[in-house]
Amino acid sequence: MKNKSRNLIFKYLITFLFILIISCSTVENEIPEPVIDTSEVRLNEPPKNLSEELRIIWDTYQYLLQDHVDQKDLELDSLAEGAVIGIFEKLDDQHSGYISPERFAVQQSSFQGKFEGIGATVQQTKDGKRVVIVAPIDGSPAEEAGIKGGDIILAVDGEDTEGWTVMEAVNKIRGKGGTAVILTIQRIGESNPIDIKIIRGEIKLPSVRSTQLQDAPYAHIRVSSFTRETHNELVKVLKDLDKKNKGIILDLRQNPGGLVTSVVDIAGEFLDEGSMVMYEIKGNGQRKNWLVKSKGNFKKLPMVVLVNEYSASGSEVLSGALQDNDRAIVIGTTTFGKGSVGIQRGLSNGGGIFYTVARWYTPLGRMIENVGLKPDVVQKQPGNETDDLQLKAAITQLNYQLDGES
Numbered sequence: 001m002k003n004k005s006r007n008l009i010f011k012y013l014i015t016f017l018f019i020l021i022i023s024c025s026t027v028e029n030e031i032p033e034p035v036i037d038t039s040e041v042r043l044n045e046p047p048k049n050l051s052e053e054l055r056i057i058w059d060t061y062q063y064l065l066q067d068h069v070d071q072k073d074l075e076l077d078s079l080a081e082g083a084v085i086g087i088f089e090k091l092d093d094q095h096s097g098y099i100s101p102e103r104f105a106v107q108q109s110s111f112q113g114k115f116e117g118i119g120a121t122v123q124q125t126k127d128g129k130r131v132v133i134v135a136p137i138d139g140s141p142a143e144e145a146g147i148k149g150g151d152i153i154l155a156v157d158g159e160d161t162e163g164w165t166v167m168e169a170v171n172k173i174r175g176k177g178g179t180a181v182i183l184t185i186q187r188i189g190e191s192n193p194i195d196i197k198i199i200r201g202e203i204k205l206p207s208v209r210s211t212q213l214q215d216a217p218y219a220h221i222r223v224s225s226f227t228r229e230t231h232n233e234l235v236k237v238l239k240d241l242d243k244k245n246k247g248i249i250l251d252l253r254q255n256p257g258g259l260v261t262s263v264v265d266i267a268g269e270f271l272d273e274g275s276m277v278m279y280e281i282k283g284n285g286q287r288k289n290w291l292v293k294s295k296g297n298f299k300k301l302p303m304v305v306l307v308n309e310y311s312a313s314g315s316e317v318l319s320g321a322l323q324d325n326d327r328a329i330v331i332g333t334t335t336f337g338k339g340s341v342g343i344q345r346g347l348s349n350g351g352g353i354f355y356t357v358a359r360w361y362t363p364l365g366r367m368i369e370n371v372g373l374k375p376d377v378v379q380k381q382p383g384n385e386t387d388d389l390q391l392k393a394a395i396t397q398l399n400y401q402l403d404g405e406s
Helices: 002-029 052-067 076-091 101-112 141-145 168-175 230-239 259-269 314-324 387-406
Strands: 096-099 115-118 120-124 132-137 152-158 179-188 193-197 202-206 208-212 220-225 247-251 274-280 287-291 303-307 329-332 338-348 352-360
Touching: 052 076, 052 202, 076 096, 076 352, 096 168, 101 352, 120 168, 132 141, 132 230, 141 193, 152 168, 168 179, 208 230, 220 230, 220 387, 247 387, 259 314, 274 314, 303 387, 314 329, 329 387
Parallel strands: 220 247, 247 303, 303 329
Antiparallel strands: 096 352, 115 202, 120 132, 132 152, 152 179, 179 193, 208 220, 274 287, 274 352, 338 352
8 A cells, every 4th residue: 555655656746847847948948029019100201202112121210210229329321331232232243232431432543543452453253252363453562462363362351251242352451551451362372371461552553564575576565454544545655666566465464344435445546447346235135336436546556465364344345356356366365254344323421332234245246244255376374384475475476477468
């Protein structure tokens, strides 16, 4: 009898403990419900022309202003910027983005031929995960510090760059002259990342440099970008060519592009009036032809164009125009493949936005976006090669052209 009672008591005890454990576990893991206020809030009427799709932004903004617990501390400018940034994140266009007011003036200055920064052009990597150096600008702080084309930027001042857009990288790297920035880069052929300290400075951009080759009667003309002054600079160089000069090598390697109007003006120096430089197709399907409007002064001057995998955008436009119009032989490697037309717009807060407005095609209809421009003569340039094999190939090609004319 005693054993029976003890067993019964034991069963009750076990049951009690089980219920207690379950109850405690439930309490510990229970997520507290928020206190919901269902009272109505009267919102200000949105602007009359506000589309229904944007109404949610207006409503959210109004709710926060009226109800948020920290409404007095809300930074309205920051909220507005966040909304714009969110729009571009959803746009899924690596060539689009928001530019803060602090950076917009700096961004605009690069098209004027000078700015403050390290002096290097960058592009998104093919997989879109990082930003890569296209090339340091000749004589820039970046070049002096040892930055090279092809260097992948892993961090800026210790901040990981994975997932950054081009503009996010530019906004972090540029800054006032005399200040320092540390880039952590991954270099081709190196197993470990490298930290490079660069002192920012004012970057003056003569975008055209010319050298008369010593061992051949040709001028080596390097165009590093297309600014508002590039066309005038190039015309001056061409007019000042040695009278004994018999041809030019137009070097567009590491040229990231620039202003399309500058590209078209330069193409006009070498092509017949009315020749097509490119055409673009806008989002609404509208086509626009970019044609040469002036009579070229150097239409008959023998020329070769040099490109590589870091020749992008405007340099691809110019190369494609000269190639498709049978004006020049293009030598090097397949170009970067940025076949889109971008535009910048200023905003009321002093900042700006940039976005893609069209895709462009060569005169013969070749699309360059994500494909690149294939040269007529493929000539690679190994990283450990000290001789400029592509320049030598250009000289050989000009010699061949001149021999054929004689």
